[in-house]
Amino acid sequence: MLAYTTYSEAGGVGKTTTAANLAVAHARAGLKPLVVPLDPQDGDLSRLFGVDGKRKKSVDNLVRHMIQRPNGSFDDLIQTKEGVDIIPEHNMLGSLAEYLRREKEQAEAMGEAFGMHSQLLRVLRGADVNDRYDVLICDPPATEGPHLYNAINATRSLVIPVEPSAKGDAAVQGLESLVAGLEENLDINIGVLAALPMDFKDTRDQREIINDIPYSTPEIIGDRASLMEGCWKQQCSAYCYIREHRSRRREYEIKTLAQFDRLARQLEQQVGIEAPNPPEPGDVEHNVITP
Template identity: 80%
Template sequence: MLAYSTYSEAGGVGKTTTAANLAVAHARAGLKPLVVPLDPQDGNLSRLFDVDEQRTEPVDNLVRHLIRREKGEFSDLIRSVEGVDIVPEHNMLSDLAEYLQREKEQAEAMGEAFGMHAQLLRVLSDAGVPDEYDVLICDPPATEGPHLYNAINATRSLVIPIEPSAKGRAAVEGLESLVAGLEDQLDVEVGVLAAVPMGYKDTRDQRAILEEITYSTPETIGDRASLMEGCWMKQCSAFRYVREFRDRHREYELETLAQFDRIARHLETAVGIEAPNPPEPGDIDHEVVAV
């Protein structure tokens, strides 16, 4: 199974839209992706795909499963949109650290072990996710904490959206030490499958910044603020937005869709997965075959 977390220390670089569009790109190729977003803020992947209507209600949710207080099966949490299975975020994520700490203390009082940062891995393993899905994508918040640590422990690999700016350069410079620190803290090896520069305008300074990136950069995505804003307005992926909500097809937007397709193929190839029905990159009329 291909498993990765989209992560960047810098906010506002397109982390969530990258996760969403790569998930759809995997599904377009005939693979079965599961997305587990972990951001407690409202402007998250569940909101982007319009599956967050129960985030404030007292319903079963991922946090209850992480602290062993589930009300039903893990499979009952899943919603399907655009060929992608999603575990919607819930407001209980805001207090995840406190819930996990409380459960850890109770477990230790009973002489049991409870790894606060291994609970997502446990839940996914117990639910048979590695056998049922081809791709697992986690979308944690940018800040360090149990959301991020659980995501990385479950996936062991990163896809990193990068802003080609001074802020993005600082994020890249701190990335290697961050990865090393995560490896030490979680006692796992963490790999970087790809870096994805976003909002590129081909300036001299941006070209210099890109040259400093030591990770694989299969594609460099231009400034697509209008396209991405449209996705949030219509609550869908860029593929659906261009196909259903654009009155005319713009070549640069079709090329952006092609880039997401090519990045997905790059990630699949990195772990030896061959997609059964890959589209011509950017073909918005490609039929998604249900898995």
Template identity: 80%
Template sequence: MDTVMLAYSTYSEAGGVGKTTTAANLAVAHARAGLKPLVVPLDPQDGDLSRLFGVDHERTESVDNIVRHMIRRPKGEFDDLVRTVEGVDIVPEHNMLSDLAEYLQREKDQAEAMGEAFGMHAQLLRVLREAGVPETYDVLICDPPATEGPHLYNAINATRSLVIPVEPSAKGRAAVEGLESLVVGLENQLEVEVGVLAAIPMGFKNTRDQRAVLDEIDYPIPEIVGERASMMEGCWMQQCSAFEYVREHRDRRRDYEVETLAQFDRLARHLESEVGLEAPNPPEPGDVDHEVMTV
């Protein structure tokens, strides 16, 4: 039987929209339902997904990391890169990601000097395939930086689909409009089809202007997430997902926060259904105390 893997990159041209927390909470929502997710964050900035989950301490040059694998200089097996937090497997970010473009260009130049081909934007896809990721995992999530370049191109080439957190503002509208041309450009450049699984408005306050922005978005909008700055800041402080934050670090359950967790659960089910992936143990949306099945 063919295995089905849901694969997507979280992308937002605008900063501060909650792209990384969206990736993290969706990954945990997939894991809560009994699926096996792998997250490959590719953002070299501080405040990245590795830091959110507290797995970003090994960043020295001597440590094996995803960049070494992408330039065919691994120091170990891919599986040894993986850290597991809250049921989610993560390949931690590394300082070498800051210079990914230079490393890939150098490898490309060396390969071409030897008469070999080296696709700079296909190396993450190669690494994941060689490691058997499509056969091992149910879900692959990449979290690249917003800027165009090899991090973003490798992520999109590996996943072929996007989930877009959107700021419901004039800035967010411009970002979505820019995204449409970006998708077409990427499809032409990478020679792959890129789909948009969902746009997720974040920080919605239900103003008339915000509703007007949402009306102009042509992509599916399965959920609209309200202003949750306090909860998301708490996640960064405690280095955990919103699910764990509400369960372990809130003195009382706030209905609006539990509803946001339910939205992440429902979003995960929506994304899974887009590729025909059926979770074996989906919780009641927002059930904070749901027992996670180990895969």
């Protein structure tokens, strides 16, 4: 199984839209992806895909499963959009650190161990996600904490959206220290599958920054603010937005879809996955999936 977390220390670099569009790119090729978004704020992946509805505390959600108090089965958590299975975010994610801390204290009082940063991995293993899915994508918030640590512990790999600016460059450098610290604290190895420069305007400074990124950058996404804003407005991927909501198709936006398709194939190849029905990169009508 291909498993990765989309993460950047800098906010607003397209982390969530990257996760969403790569998930659909995998699905378009005939693979079965599961996306686990972990961001408690309103502008989350659940909202992007239009599955952000049930937020009451009594509703079963991923946090309840992580603290071993589920109100139903894991499968009942899942909603599907554009061929992608999604576990919607819930308000309880905002207090995840507190919930996990309480469980740890109770476990230790009983002489038991409770790994605060391994609970998502435990839940996914219990649901046989590794056998049932081809791709697992986690989308945590940009801040450090149990959301990020659980995501990385479950996937062990990163795809890093990068803003080609001094701010983005600093975030990449900070990420190297973060990865090293997580590897030591969690006793795991973490790989970076790719960095994805976003909002590229082809300036000299941006080219220099991209050349200095210490990770593979197989694709570089240009300034696509209008396309990505349209995705949020219509609550869908870029593929669906161009296919169903654009009155005319713009060549540069089709190029962006092709880039997500190619990046998805490159990520799959790194773990030896061969997609059964890969599209011609950027073919909007290929394998259209009805939600």
